[in-house]
Amino acid sequence: xxxxxxxxxxxxxxxxxxxxxxxxxxxxxxxxxxxxxxxxxxxxxxxxxxxxxxxxxxxxxxxxxxxxxxxxxxxxxxxxxxxxxxxxxxxxxxxxxxxxxxxxxxxxxxxxxxxxxxxxxxxxxxxxxxxxxxxxxxxxxxxxxxxxxxxxxxxxxxxxxxxxxxxxxxxxxxxxxxxxxxxxxxxxxxxxxxxxxxxxxxxxxxxxxxxxxxxxxxxxxxxxxxxxxxxxxxxxxxxxxxxxxxxxxxxxxxxxxxxxxxxxxxxxxxxxxxxxxxxxxxxxxxxxxxxxxxxxxxxxxxxxxxxxxxxxxxxxxxxxxxxxxxxxxxxxxxxxxxxxxxxxxxxxxxxxxxxxxxxxxxxxxxxxxxxxxxxxxxxxxxxxxxxxxxxxxxxxxxxxxxxxxxxxxxxxxxxxxxxxxxxxxxxxxxxxxxxxxxxxxxxxxxxxxxxxxxxxxxxxxxxxxxxxxxxxxxxxxxxxxxxxxxxxxxxxxxxxxxxxxxxxxxxxxxxxxxxxxxxxxxxxxxxxxxxxxxxxxxxxxxxxxxxxxxxxxxxxxxxxxxxxxxxxxxxxxxxxxxxxxxxxxxxxxxxxxxxxxxxxxxxxxxxxxxxxxxxxxxxxxxxxxxxxxxxxxxxxxxxxxxxxxxxxxxxxxxxxxxxxxxxxxxxxxxxxxxxxxxxxxxxxxx
Numbered sequence: 050x051x052x053x054x055x056x057x058x059x060x061x062x063x064x065x066x067x068x069x070x071x072x073x074x075x076x077x078x079x080x081x082x083x084x085x086x087x088x089x090x091x092x093x094x095x096x097x098x099x100x101x102x103x104x105x106x107x108x109x110x111x112x113x114x115x116x117x118x119x120x121x122x123x124x125x126x127x128x129x130x131x132x133x134x135x136x137x138x139x140x141x142x143x144x145x146x147x148x149x150x151x152x153x154x155x156x157x158x159x160x161x162x163x164x165x166x167x168x169x170x171x172x173x174x175x176x177x178x179x180x181x182x183x184x185x186x187x188x189x190x191x192x193x194x195x196x197x198x199x200x201x202x203x204x205x206x207x208x209x210x211x212x213x214x215x216x217x218x219x220x221x222x223x224x225x226x227x228x229x230x231x232x233x234x235x236x237x238x239x240x241x242x243x244x245x246x247x248x249x250x251x252x253x254x255x256x257x258x259x260x261x262x263x264x265x266x267x268x269x270x271x272x273x274x275x276x277x278x279x280x281x282x283x284x285x286x287x288x289x290x291x292x293x294x295x296x297x298x299x300x301x302x303x304x305x306x307x308x309x310x311x312x313x314x315x316x317x318x319x320x321x322x323x324x325x326x327x328x329x330x331x332x333x334x335x336x337x338x339x340x341x342x343x344x345x346x347x348x349x350x351x352x353x354x355x356x357x358x359x360x361x362x363x364x365x366x367x368x369x370x371x372x373x374x375x376x377x378x379x380x381x382x383x384x385x386x387x388x389x390x391x392x393x394x395x396x397x398x399x400x401x402x403x404x405x406x407x408x409x410x411x412x413x414x415x416x417x418x419x420x421x422x423x424x425x426x427x428x429x430x431x432x433x434x435x436x437x438x439x440x441x442x443x444x445x446x447x448x449x450x451x452x453x454x455x456x457x458x459x460x461x462x463x464x465x466x467x468x469x470x471x472x473x474x475x476x477x478x479x480x481x482x483x484x485x486x487x488x489x490x491x492x493x494x495x496x497x498x499x500x501x502x503x504x505x506x507x508x509x510x511x512x513x514x515x516x517x518x519x520x521x522x523x524x525x526x527x528x529x530x531x532x533x534x535x536x537x538x539x540x541x542x543x544x545x546x547x548x549x550x551x552x553x554x555x556x557x558x559x560x561x562x563x564x565x566x567x568x569x570x571x572x573x574x575x576x577x578x579x580x581x582x583x584x585x586x587x588x589x590x591x592x593x594x595x596x597x598x599x600x601x602x603x604x605x606x607x608x609x610x611x612x613x614x615x616x617x618x619x620x621x622x623x624x625x626x627x628x629x630x631x632x633x634x635x636x637x638x639x640x641x642x643x644x645x646x647x648x649x650x651x652x653x654x655x656x657x658x659x660x661x662x663x664x665x666x667x668x669x670x671x672x673x674x675x676x677x678x679x680x681x682x683x684x685x686x687x688x689x690x691x692x693x694x695x696x697x698x699x700x701x702x703x704x705x706x707x708x709x710x711x712x713x714x715x716x717x718x719x720x721x722x723x724x725x726x727x728x729x730x731x732x733x734x735x
Contacts, residue, residue, distance in 0.1 A: 072554065073106060073110050073113075076126075077274060078274050080123070081102075081269050082264075082269055083172065085098060085269045085273070086166075087130070087134065087170050087171050088101045088130075088134060090151055090154055091134040091138040092137060092138060093151060098273075099273055099276055101133060101137055102273060102274065102277045103280055104133050105134075106281070109126055111402075116388055124177055124181055127167070127173070127181045128180070131167070131181060150259060151263075153200055153203035154200075156203050157196050157199055157200070158195075160192050161193075161196030163192075164178060164192035164193050165192075165193060165196045165260065167181055168189070169257055169261050170261075170263075170264040175189050175190060190221050193221050194221055197221075201256065211249060212248075212249035213245065213246055216240070217249075219232065220250055224257060262703070282556050328344075329426075330371065330426055333362075333428075335572075336360070336513075341362050341364075341485050342360045342361060342362040342485075343360065345359065345360050345480065346358070349445075350476075351475050352472065353376065353377045353378035354375070354383065354472055354474060356373070356374050356445065356478075357372065357375070358372050358443075359371045359373055359426075361441070361480055361482050362512060362513055363483065364484060364486070364487055364511040364512045364513050365404075365433050366509075366514045367404075367407045367430045367431065367432070367433055367514070368400075368430070368441070368482060369430055369513055370430075370431060371427075371428050372385060372426070373424060373425070373426045374425050374448065375421075376423040376424075377423070381423060381450055381472070382422070382424065382451040383425060383449060383450055383472055384427050384449055384451055385429050385448065385449075386449045387430070387431075389447055389449065389471075390447025390471070391444075391447075392443075392445075393432075393442065393444075394443075394444050395440075395441070395442045396432065400434060400435060401432055401433050401434065401435050402432060404432050405567075406430075407514075425451060433484070434482060434484045436484075437484050438482060438483045438484060439482055440479050440480065440482070441480040441482055442479055443478040443479075444476075445474075445475075445477075445478075446474065446476075447474075448471060449470075449471055450472065452470070485511070485512045487512075488509070488510045489507060489508070490510075492733060492735075493505075493506075494734075498530075498729065501521060501522065501528070502522045503519060503520070503522075504519065504520050504521075504522075505517065505731070506518045511572070513572055514548070515540075515571065516568070516569055516570070517538065517568045518555060518565065518566070519565070519568065520563035520564060521563070523564070527593045528590050528591065529590065530564075530588060532588070532589040533585065534547070534585070534588070535547040535568045535570075535583060535586055536584045536585065537583075537584050538581055538583050538584070539581060539582040539583075540581045541576060541578055543576065545571040545572075545573060547569070547586065548568075548569040548571070552566055552567065552568050553566065554566055578735060579735055580732060580733060580735055581733050582730050582732050582733070583730070584730045585729045585731075586727060587690050587725060587726050587727055589723075589724050590722065590723055591720060592721055592723060593720040594613070594720050595717075595718060595719055596717075598619075598716040598717075598718075599715055600622055600630070600713045607619060607621075612642075612718065615634055615641065615642070616636070617634045618632060619632050619716070620632060624710050626703075627702055628651075628702040628710060628711045628713055629700065629702075630699070630700040630716070632697075632716070633696060633698070638673075641723060643692055643693060644666075644693075644694075644695040644721065644722050645695070645718055646718070646719045646720045646722070647718045648717055648719075649702060649717070650714050650715050650717060651711040651714055662698065662701075663699045664695045664697060664699070665695070666693055666694055666696050667696060668688065668691045668692070668694075669692050670688045670689045670692075671689045671690045671691075671726065672689065676688060676691070678693065690726060
């Protein structure tokens, strides 16, 4: 089942939103049991379930630009997964059925089976199931009820008991603990005095627990995601071989160039001065001064809101659209949200969909407060063009209003999702675009960070970004690199800041021992450097350091133990159905670890014990200031090298083979994760 904390991991979801296939696979690997179980319900065939994972992951990766955050990421993902399940099951007949719960589920109607699968096999709430299956809550409850009624017969519940019609409606809500107190009290009083309702309610509960227990018993075959990953990598290799090779023309950073103006020639100084006088947006002005684009000023108006496309800067990395939105009627500011209301009509025809979609957060520019109260200037990052030029058909039908921060009316909060307001309309543009060339340098530099090898492979200087491709190798030892962060890249007198959202994974099928990434930095104008210096910011490590702690439920809690110089509290050990164990450490001062890799084991007589886990945590910057990651308005982009510390970890233990309580025996720590701040500077000759 998918635990609540896994649904909104702020770091992983951010990486996935960048179309990072590796992060998408990592997310699926964490929750593959739930997806495998629901896939097995539909298909009952190992090869078909593998095909299901391949198609679903590929479809989710392709649809990432359409993810609108109106629902949690796992809800959106599960909905797509269910769609692919339906498509495959319609074209495939399951193998010879076995006498088990999955065989019984096949006897249900499609809607009843899906509702039971999503709620009891995947572990979603009724409200979440309604979102996944695009139905209302009442319909989901009806499907659960009718499905369990039929399962009673299929699973051999042949008693003569029959509950009262007016109270049957409450079975599902009561067992899911969704009844309000007055109805709950009335239902319990009635059930206490009604043998028929007692027996039928007990059968419902038993069936629900049987299905949930079956979900925990399903074993995912080892390597299923590795096979899927291998297929995706092979497909990418074939595509790259067929792709037309381009000869990249080096960018000439000439200090002086000529322009034909009327009938005379003037120097490039005119262009620089001209855009210095006429363009207020500092970033766009730099592009125009370096002749990477031109002023367009395309306009469209709908319902008193005017959108102007000021310019487009395109290269092999991305296509940047600079725009201005003006509310001509009221003092409102609106921005474009690529995932909600913005569509490139001819994207499949002219854009390179194999490229990484750059994540461009909707934060206002530095000179935001200089604008009028009814004007917002922003930029939009689209995929790069396939060819050297083209015309983008940009359709806009929805604008997101920039909300004022209630605690500071002089500031806006673009992440205020619960308070979001929009303006509907129709704005259409046909934007001519010419792609600027880039320059690539093959690198052959290697160094060691925390004793682990890191090598630099390629530097790309494009008009909109400077990209450093690097790899790290995890040796067979007690620690491995999870992530590397850079602070800046120096080229001569220029110091280019690392893009907070720019790191991305690169498939490297030629050498599976190395993990390859790309780090993005600010653009470098007007230079062809002979060398650069790269400064590291931090490294995220996973370290093996085992320790086992005896759990004695007979003693009062909380109890404490020491690990890596920290005192960790065992707050609760509560034996039941399920058994619950809670540990915590809120003292972050000089704490070595950020999260613990651990599990809880039961007594030896329990052969099959499964465990669910949830956690809470805080973000802490380099100076020790704490932030709540669940607050959407926290200024993530302003936090200096944040670390995510888990403060509370909760475990639920289930006995897979019976309904007996699990008595925990030990808390086994395998290791931990930690972030080390770095100050190394590496010189790279080009």
